[in-house]
Amino acid sequence: MSETQSILVLHGPNLNLLGVREPQHYGAETLASINQRLIDLGQAHGVPVTCFQSNREYELIERVHATLTDGTAYIVINPAAFTHTSVALRDALAGVKKPFVEVHLSNVHAREAFRHHSYFSDLATGVICGLGAKGYEYALHFALAQLQPAN
Numbered sequence: 001m002s003e004t005q006s007i008l009v010l011h012g013p014n015l016n017l018l019g020v021r022e023p024q025h026y027g028a029e030t031l032a033s034i035n036q037r038l039i040d041l042g043q044a045h046g047v048p049v050t051c052f053q054s055n056r057e058y059e060l061i062e063r064v065h066a067t068l069t070d071g072t073a074y075i076v077i078n079p080a081a082f083t084h085t086s087v088a089l090r091d092a093l094a095g096v097k098k099p100f101v102e103v104h105l106s107n108v109h110a111r112e113a114f115r116h117h118s119y120f121s122d123l124a125t126g127v128i129c130g131l132g133a134k135g136y137e138y139a140l141h142f143a144l145a146q147l148q149p150a151n
Contacts, residue, residue, distance in 0.1 A: 005073035007143050009038055009136065010060060011053035012080030018105075027105060027132045034133050038076075038140055045144050057086055064092040074143040075100035076136060083108070083118045090119040099146065101139040104129035 011031060014021060019030035035051040042049030050072075052063050060082070067075065075098050082089050083104070093100060102120045107130030121127050126142065128135040 005147055006048040006050060006071050007042060007074045007076065007140065007147075008063070008067060008072045009035070009049060009051045009140070010063060010075060010077040010079075011051070012060060012078055012082045013055040013057075015078060015080055016053050016055065029133045034136055037133075038136055041137065041140055042144070047144055047147060049140070057082060057089060060089055061092045064089070064096055064098075067096050067098050072098060073147055074098065076103060076139040076143055077101070077120070078103045078105070078136070079118075079120055083120060085119075087119055090123065093120065094123055099125045099143075101125055101142055102127045103135045103139050105132055105135060106130060 015031055018034070019028055031053060038051060039049045052060075054060050054063070060079075064075070066072075075093070077093070077100050079086065079089060079102070083102075100120075100123070102118065102124040104127075108118075118127070125146075126139075128139050131138065
């Protein structure tokens, strides 16, 4: 693994409200706490992890574009509501050709019908949903394993 390889964790709209917004669906843990755990996990494996959240679609797209030159080798993304609406964010991920895991805190398939469709799942290496904040950790463990040289 190159020393410059890193993992980007992207959080979509309203995830800054974790711990406050609908804890029955999203849990009581804050985004800051989740991010710190992911950064610590990356450090334990010698891989830098950068976390970025925005409620603005264009900022998420710009951050995805930046992966072309910033050493990002893998992306973990919770597109949140953009899962069901953003062809533009999908196109950005397709355009940079970085492998990614799609994460959802709640089980989107057990919720409203409009949440059942994702514009990202067919491009994703894998999808994790319904496992709460642990889903981010599982996705990160997977990404870390993908970056390890074959034995």
